[in-house]
Amino acid sequence: MKQLTTVESMYSCVRCGACREACPTLSITGREADGPRGRVLMARNLIEGVIPVNDEIKEQLDRCLLCSACVDACPVDVAVPDIVMMAKEKISEVRPQEGVTGIVGKWVFRKLLPFPKRLQKLGHLLWIYQKSGLQMVVRKLRVLKLLSESLQQMERAMPEILPPSRRNPHPLFTPSDRKDLKGSSHSAPRAALFQGCIMDMMFRSTNENTIRFLAQSGFDVVTPGQQVCCGALHTHNGEKDTALELAKRNIEVFEQANVDYIVSNAGGCGAMLREYEELFRDDPEWLPRARQFCQKVKDVSEVAVQKGTIPQAAGQGERITYQPSCHLQYVMGVKDAPKKILRSVADAQYVELPEAGYCCGSAGIYNLLQEQMANDILDKKMGNVAKTRANVIVTANPGCLLQMKMGIERAGMQGSVEAVHIVDYIVEAMERNKQSQTAEDQEELQKQSV
Amino acid sequence: MDGRVILRLEQLFGKERVLTNQTDLMTYSYDASFATQLEPKEPEIVVIPQSTEEISACVKLANEYQVPLYPRGAGTAQTGGPVPVMGGIVMDLSRMNRILEIDHKNMQAIIEPGVVQANLNNALKEYGLFFPPDPGSAKMCTIGGMVANNSSGLRAVKYGNTRFYVLGLEVVLPTGDVIVTGGSKSKALKSVSGYDLAHLMVGSEGTLGIITKLRLKVLPLPSRRGIVLCSFSKLEQAGEAVNELFRSGILPSALEIMDQQCTKAANLMRPQLALPENEALLVIEADGSKEEVASQVKRITEVISKFTDYVKFSDEPEECQQLWQARQIVGAATGRLKPGGFRVYGGEDICVPLSRLPETLRKIHEIARSYNIVCAIYGHIGDGNLHTSPVINRRDKEEIENAKKMIEDIHRLAIEMEGTTTAEHGVGIVRAQYMEIEHGTALEVMKAIKRTLDPNNILNPGKMALPV
Structure with a gap:
């Protein structure tokens, strides 16, 4: 606290x-x-x-x-x-917020984000939007540009939504890949995936990759189905009561999961989860439970570096740089772990991003509300990215990821630079490494048989 | 304010860089001084220039309309120096922050005034060079401000203050004319040609001109440092130890003292430090090559061991970082001496002769006790500069009044001890009342210089006891 x-x-x-x-x-x-x-x-x-x-x-x-x-x-x-x-x-x-923004805002905070099923339905709608050709029409007609240029750029940066058939609940339990524990009486540490609300709808595959990454890093992974939104957007928008309800629900759910760590792959969510203790500062009943919860909260890179092993991974000769998430580096205090993981990737060159400490301008919905400032910040950021001559910008939070994608569009770097979430990058590199290992092993076997 | 002034300024700078909003004026009403916490002074206009030409035109305009003009860097002064005590225009120079040239072959750097000390040193590192003056605010203060206040810091005991590193300045005079001091085309490292106008500007606190470009001398960056940390049961022993160090021919790169309250505060903030809470703790730094540092640390330890048994030392980077921590956190830690404590920057910069340091420290504590104020003292014992740190409750009116009286007493004490009220922070508004007693008839000469250069009293009026 x-x-x-x-x-x-x-x-x-x-x-x-x-x-x-x-x-x-x-x-x-x-x-x-x-x-x-x-x-x-x-x-x-x-x-x-x-x-x-x-x-x-x-x-x-x-x-x-x-x-x-x-x-x-x-x-x-x-x-x-x-x-x-x-x-x-x-x-x-x-002066309570009035008009359309106020009503829509309240609806989003109170009636949408707290309910995973409703979010999944929104996911269906977005998928239909992307697949039905409507997206193409919207883009061709530049409808969104009439509203705001940022909104238009954001729409373009939106990831491809997985079809409803591929968005079933995550497996409740995924065992660790640690071979040394097989048959031994020791069990692997248990990590629960905090899946997030928007994260799980829009970045579904990142969550799936997080489970793979954690298992590979030596954790038994649990994904409790009853978990809800962390409440960060609510806290930042004056909806404290809803935030408290969400926090209580999550504390209960993860107590029942009986895990060593609660792992987030979004700096914004992780920071909020760490602040639950602060949220219940004046509530003696919930404070001890919140404190215990907070002590277990870790970022995915942090938990792998501190409590697991960094999986072997191989790039393909690319230059990578890292744009930290502010909530991850400043609120959760995780600064070096993501860099340590990125430096460990074979056949890839890690380059430090100048002025990496500055926010990218995403900051929740700041980039929609403060368009000019957010764009100035982003353009400066992209200038620094250009200095690194990196092909890959690695991020650790969905908001930052979208913002960096927008930045790439704004700077006209499409094709030469891509933005990815650290987990997606590492899992791909992990699998590449496995494949080349298998290929080598087979070669070795062939040699021996000859 | 004449409406035409705003209009003309907007023509000059563009609307974006002329600020007149209530919130903008409010946020230029302070620096880091306690005085402006209590009594903020709002400007009528703020301008953000980007070139010498703009500044010169603005100063001419201020003369035309007889409007006071106050140059400002990052606003980290503890003196009220950059605040607009008589209304008018504040000029924020922090955006003129380009490093124009690092001329490593000639051991100098040419910069704009808004460059932050730490940023210059980051750039110099690549060349194995550094700009030595290192105030505690190095991470945020502008070098223009450092020159205007002739500031210094921990390493002044070996490297001196900012003055030593100023080779030449481009200055917009109070009339708007532009001069270059230290030789208009010179890149020489030494020059005794003509009156030393560059050093007239150093420490003039924005009353004689606005510094728009700086030519600075830089030095080779020492590759290593070593730290000796030692504790003394009596203040006097610490004083004697320092004296003995100098007489043994040792010149450390930093020589810092923390009193009992400071070590207590540091322990509160980081219990794992486990510092002995004796009357004095010294933190001594040596720098140079690996061999030089090793031998210096050894010699320092030998001398110190004659006075105390508690001596820790190292010349390994990580261990040095550990030993240095106490000194590093002390400024922030003092707030912990009292629940909800607020550290007052006032009476924070006195300097006394080395021989009178222990006596001064004891007397400051007597003063603090008489006002019932919690107070910690740390400072650069190597040059007699003490940073007194009273800790109060920011919302307790009586305590605020007592703190003000205490600050006054500390300043008087410094003068009584044959010292000065300010060693590196400056005069501004908070120490103007001691100018006469510190300088006597010399103050008249200062006033004459001011009148000559600034006949309309445009630049930073109301500071340093100069005529208003």
Whole structure:
């Protein structure tokens, strides 16, 4: 749990400026109001009632990506995103979001995301959209461009949805591939896959690959079917009650699963799961259960590096670079594990991405709400990608993945650069390695038989 | 403010780089000083320039309309130096952050004023070079600000302050004219030609000109460092040990002291450090080649061992990192001395003669006790520079008042000890009241220089006890 409450942390900022160089929005405009110190002061003035709620202050606070890079840089851990959220809650109390956005938002947060079955149905619709030719029509007519350029680019970056027949529930149990344990009395550590809501609908194969990767890394993998959305989007959009309900449900489900680790493959979800303890800060009944839950939460790369083995994998001579997920690096504190895995891939060259610490601009739905800023951030990011001359950008969160795909489109790098999730990249490389091993083994056998 | 000023500025910079929103003005009302936490000062306009030409035109415009203009870097000052105490225009120079040239053959770098210290050093590393002045804020402060305040840090004991590394400056004068100091076409590493105007600008805190380009001297980067960590039951022993080190012909690259409250705070933040909570902890650094460091560490340890049994040392990079941790975290850790503690930056930069250090430390603690304020002291004992760190509750009005009085007492004490109120942070608004007592008639000369260069009193007025 955090040492300071949000209010205490708000009053601890001495404005030393250690956050300045970490902040992506400040790096774009250079305006102090686009930096963490400025945001803490604006939020404080709003919360204290020194300044009234108005369009200007709302717009300013909405420009924060909530990426937490500043918290990581702060010597006294001032929780800038929490402070900004607190101010935004005050704004929505005074002026609740009205109109279509408000209604649609509420429907999505309360009636869609919490229900896996409804999400799967949405998945069916998207699949129909992609397969029926409607997508082609939409693209040809450039309907979406009328709404927003980002929306259009996002539609293009959308992954191919698997057909309903291939989206059955994941197997409840997948045994570890560890050969040394076969027949021994020791059992492999148990890892539960946290499948996520949108993740499981849109990036179904990444979840399947995560199970494969974990099994190969030495874990027995459990995927409880009753799990629900982590609640991150709810927390970031002032829907705290729904977030609490979702958290309780997940805590119960994963307690019953009786596992050593709860593994996420999306930095955004993992960070939220780690924050359950904070969510129940003032709830003595749920706090101990939340704490136990949080201690088990690990990112897929983290758990493989720390508690499993890195599977052998082989590339095909490509240059790879890594764009970290902010929630993974700053909230979960996982910085080196993904790089360690990528460096271990044979026949691929890992190159460090300059200014990798900056958010890519995805940040939940920020890229739709703050189009200009998000695009500026993304274009700068793609400039840095170009410097690496990498063919593959590896990411660790679905939002970042979509954003990098959009970035590739924007920069006209299609064909020369691709963006992939770390698990998908590694599993492919793992299988390539296995195939070449088998081929070598057969060659060896043939030689011996000759 | 004359509406035409905004219009003219918008013509000059474009609307995007002229800020007049309530939120923008609010966020340029502070730096890192305690004083501006309590009393923020909002500008009327903020501008973000990108070139010397823009700056020169802006200064001329400010003269035309008689509007005060305040240059600002990253706003990490602890003095209120960049805040607009008399309204007017704040000029944010942090976007002029290009490294223009690293001329490694001539051991110099040419940069814009908004380059952050750590970013320059990252770029220099490739060439095996470094820019030595290293304030605690190296990761965020701009070098323009460092020059304007002649700042320094841990390694000043060996490498001196920013002044030593300034070869030449391009400066927009308070009238808008542009000059180049240190020889307009010179790339020489030494020059005694003419009045030393570059060094008149160093430490002038934005009152005599706006620095727009810097030519800096750089040094070979030492390949290694070694650390000696030692603890003393009495402050006086630490003082004697430092004296003995110098007399033995040793010049460490850093020579730091932490008092009992500091070690307590560091232990609270990182219990695994397990530092002995004695009256004084010294952290001593040696740098150079592997052999030089090994031999220096050995000699330092020999000298120190005459004064205390608690000595740890290493010249292995990882172990050094461990030993250095205590010093690294102390600034942030002091807040832990009190629940919900807020570390006050005030009275934070005094400097006294080495011989009077133990006495000064004891007296500061007496002052703190008299106001019932928790207080930790650390600093650069190698040059007598102490960073006092009072810790208060930010929302306790009485404690804030007491802290203000305590800051005043600490500054008076520094002068009484034949020292100064500021060694590396600057004067700004927070130490202006001591200028006369520190400088006597020399202050009159400073005022005369200011009047000559800035007849309309446009640049950063209301600072350093200069005429308003």
